[in-house]
Amino acid sequence: MANVAPTSEAPVGAMSVSNETAIQIVGMNKWYGEFHVLKNVDLTVKKGERIVVCGPSGSGKSTLIRCINALEKHQSGKIIVDGIELTSDLKKIDEIRKDVGMVFQHFNLFPHLTILENCTLAPIWVKKMPKKKANEIAMEYLSRVKIPEQANKYPGQLSGGQQQRVAIARSLCMNPSVMLFDEPTSALDPEMIKEVLDTMVDLAQTGMTMICVTHEMGFARQVANRVVFMDQGQIVESNAPEPFFLNPQHERTKLFLSQILAH
Amino acid sequence: MSDTHAETVAYVAKTQYDPQPPPVASSGVLGWLTQNLFSSISNTIVTVLAIALIIYMLPGMIEWAVLHSVWNAESIRECREIITNAFGEGATGACWAVIHERFGQFMYGYYPPSLRWRPDLAAVLLIVAMVPVLFRTMRPLAVAMGVLLAAKALFAVYAELTGGNAELVGPTTIAAVIFGVLALVFGSEKTRPYWLWLTFAYPVAAYFLLWGGLGLETVESSRFGGFLLTAVIGVTGIAGSLPLGILLALGRRSNLPILKAICTIFIEFIRGVPLITLLFVASTLLNYFLPPGTNFNIVLRVLIMVTLFASAYMAEVIRGGLAALPKGQYEAADALGLDYWQSMRLIILPQALKISIPGIVNTFIGLFKDTTLVSIIALQDPLGLMKPILSNSTWNGIVWELYIFIAFMFFICCFAMSRYSMFLETRLRAADRR
Ligand SMILES: Nc1ncnc2c1ncn2[C@@H]1O[C@H](COP(=O)(O)OP(=O)(O)OP(=O)(O)O)[C@@H](O)[C@H]1O
Ligand SMILES: [Mg+2]
Numbered sequence: 148m149a150n151v152a153p154t155s156e157a158p159v160g161a162m163s164v165s166n167e168t169a170i171q172i173v174g175m176n177k178w179y180g181e182f183h184v185l186k187n188v189d190l191t192v193k194k195g196e197r198i199v200v201c202g203p204s205g206s207g208k209s210t211l212i213r214c215i216n217a218l219e220k221h222q223s224g225k226i227i228v229d230g231i232e233l234t235s236d237l238k239k240i241d242e243i244r245k246d247v248g249m250v251f252q253h254f255n256l257f258p259h260l261t262i263l264e265n266c267t268l269a270p271i272w273v274k275k276m277p278k279k280k281a282n283e284i285a286m287e288y289l290s291r292v293k294i295p296e297q298a299n300k301y302p303g304q305l306s307g308g309q310q311q312r313v314a315i316a317r318s319l320c321m322n323p324s325v326m327l328f329d330e331p332t333s334a335l336d337p338e339m340i341k342e343v344l345d346t347m348v349d350l351a352q353t354g355m356t357m358i359c360v361t362h363e364m365g366f367a368r369q370v371a372n373r374v375v376f377m378d379q380g381q382i383v384e385s386n387a388p389e390p391f392f393l394n395p396q397h398e399r400t401k402l403f404l405s406q407i408l409a410h
Numbered sequence: 411m412s413d414t415h416a417e418t419v420a421y422v423a424k425t426q427y428d429p430q431p432p433p434v435a436s437s438g439v440l441g442w443l444t445q446n447l448f449s450s451i452s453n454t455i456v457t458v459l460a461i462a463l464i465i466y467m468l469p470g471m472i473e474w475a476v477l478h479s480v481w482n483a484e485s486i487r488e489c490r491e492i493i494t495n496a497f498g499e500g501a502t503g504a505c506w507a508v509i510h511e512r513f514g515q516f517m518y519g520y521y522p523p524s525l526r527w528r529p530d531l532a533a534v535l536l537i538v539a540m541v542p543v544l545f546r547t548m549r550p551l552a553v554a555m556g557v558l559l560a561a562k563a564l565f566a567v568y569a570e571l572t573g574g575n576a577e578l579v580g581p582t583t584i585a586a587v588i589f590g591v592l593a594l595v596f597g598s599e600k601t602r603p604y605w606l607w608l609t610f611a612y613p614v615a616a617y618f619l620l621w622g623g624l625g626l627e628t629v630e631s632s633r634f635g636g637f638l639l640t641a642v643i644g645v646t647g648i649a650g651s652l653p654l655g656i657l658l659a660l661g662r663r664s665n666l667p668i669l670k671a672i673c674t675i676f677i678e679f680i681r682g683v684p685l686i687t688l689l690f691v692a693s694t695l696l697n698y699f700l701p702p703g704t705n706f707n708i709v710l711r712v713l714i715m716v717t718l719f720a721s722a723y724m725a726e727v728i729r730g731g732l733a734a735l736p737k738g739q740y741e742a743a744d745a746l747g748l749d750y751w752q753s754m755r756l757i758i759l760p761q762a763l764k765i766s767i768p769g770i771v772n773t774f775i776g777l778f779k780d781t782t783l784v785s786i787i788a789l790q791d792p793l794g795l796m797k798p799i800l801s802n803s804t805w806n807g808i809v810w811e812l813y814i815f816i817a818f819m820f821f822i823c824c825f826a827m828s829r830y831s832m833f834l835e836t837r838l839r840a841a842d843r844r
Binding site: 241245258272318 | 738743744745746747752756757760761764
């Protein structure tokens with residue numbers, strides 16, 4: 148399960164990464180009540196970089212990427228996205244959310260809207276795009292994720308894999324500069340994982356900046372520039388995929404990899 | 411199939427089965443009967459007992475209400491004479507003549523008879539205002555107006571035959587024809603936004619029609635009564651409590667502590683007090699607070715109290731719907747950059763309200779029936795109008811007929827609401843198959 152490798156074997160990892168910073172996280176801490184979830188996290192993501200975050204359950208991976216688009220508030224440290232520092236200022240939060248797309252484990256499509264409406268809603272209301280243009284763009288992205296023919300169905304009528312691809316298209320319709328993925332394939336049946344991973348590989352090839360929480364190590368090897376390993380709210384190890392998998396440094400990384408690659 | 415294959419695979423299907431109809435006992439009328447009425451011994455006993463009870467009671471009821479009933483009489487004594495003469499000593503029958511005589515009063519209270527076309531017109535316009543809210547196209551309006559015109563024609567024929575006089579062409583007829591035709595011609599789904607403008611304009615139009623002003627003769631609130639009063643209170647309460655309830659529910663779930671506290675206190679206070687108390691406050695206590703000499707319309711005060719009361723219940727029903735939505739819906743809306751009101755209006759409320767439909771309609775029905783409480787503060791709703799009739803020497807002794815009539819009218823309205831909510835649920839379920 149952890150080793151389902153995407154078929155298109157293009158060496159995405161070799162794609163160019165610019166020197167501009169997309170996301171900068173400095174000394175960030177977060178607590179849930181008394182519980183210290185994220186401890187002094189530092190992470191810099193360059194434009195066009197693709198980062199895979201992995202780690203045991205409860206290590207704070209979701210919390211970390213949810214802080215980046217302010218779905219969770221951090222209590223200390225800095226998060227700077229595209230030059231805008233995240234504060235409690237609602238205007239800044241809205242601006243950052245426009246620029247950061249997010250794909251959830253459970254898709255979170257809007258069940259009362261058609262696939263097309265799901266995709267055009269945010270462009271129309273947030274970007275004030277004319278409906279016609281929003282429809283065109285949505286159809287383009289739905290074609291990119293290979294389900295244009297489902298445009299007028301409702302989410303409940305689609306398979307899990309199709310729904311997740313719609314969720315990806317929905318985010319892309321806002322033309323974000325960064326995409327966050329929180330275990331996008333872990334709620335899917337094995338035969339659907341591949342279609343979603345393929346879509347993500349295609350996306351990586353367009354040079355999108357991506358932060359992806361996943362346990363799909365095949366995907367990490369093929370696509371990531373960097374793999375970040377978290378444990379107990381801390382970034383324990385961060386390295387290029389090749390050395391990360393072949394030559395992990397930290398004890399906990401070794402333990403984690405031995406467990407996840409065992410089957 | 412080769413032998414080797416047969417050895418390695420334990421079972422391989424060789425034929426494809428054609429679909430067969432289900433056994434008789436599980437479908438059709440017989441199936442329904444066995445499943446629903448005679449599925450077990452105890453079920454069968456209950457069914458038999460219920461049928462026996464119906465057979466025992468129904469003939470007597472029909473005899474009293476229909477066969478032995480009297481529609482035209484001047485007094486209860488005359489009613490009884492007619493029944494005795496026709497069906498012998500000791501026969502009983504319903505004396506509907508009282509309804510016949512007081513029908514106008516039950517409908518309009520003491521609204522001046524010459525001006526009753528105004529509430530009539532307001533009622534027709536109410537249908538026009540409701541259809542675009544309740545349905546997707548305006549076709550039901552055309553149907554409703556057609557039914558209305560047919561009923562009016564029937565009444566006219568009846569009046570003609572019995573020697574009464576009925577004006578066939580009044581403002582209501584004209585309005586019904588105009589809106590019926592408009593609905594037929596411009597009734598598609600696309601025109602709905604334009605019709606909704608009429609809905610928004612309706613409260614103003616209804617206000618002037620009912621109370622007068624703008625060149626129309628004014629009518630005092632004290633003259634309002636009967637089902638007119640019920641409808642005014644019920645419709646205002648329903649139309650006002652939904653938006654107010656939504657705002658209260660959102661306020662109670664808000665992150666702003668002061669707003670949250672205000673909404674919570676309001677809801678808990680209103681829910682903790684009986685409606686009748688609020689109505690007494692409206693009718694008497696407010697007079698002490700208002701500057702002397704102000705004559706703040708009593709019906710208006712009741713409208714405000716009933717709306718506030720219903721909105722507190724509505725808020726809790728809707729809060730339940732909001733809480734039932736998966737957190738992911740809120741997060742997805744946030745992550746796309748929708749602001750608070752956008753995500754509420756476009757994502758959260760459409761789904762939360764849909765979940766809450768049964769509770770919302772339940773509150774509506776409760777509110778509609780609670781309007782009868784205003785008779786306690788001496789407003790002339792149908793129950794209030796009953797009191798003078800009960801103590802009137804002409805009709806003294808009549809009880810059942812009046813209660814049955816009023817109950818029947820309420821039942822029609824409440825049943826219609828209940829059926830509409832079921833229709834709406836089916837329609838919405840068809841739209842999004844989860
Ligand atoms: N809203 C919350 N309130 C309190 N504690 C929380 C909350 N959300 C998460 N936690 C705790 O914070 C820790 C980190 O959670 P998080 O969801 O980020 O883990 P994760 O690495 O994504 O795990 P998984 O692989 O299971 O998704 C967990 O111990 C979790 O119990
Ligand atoms: Mg997680």
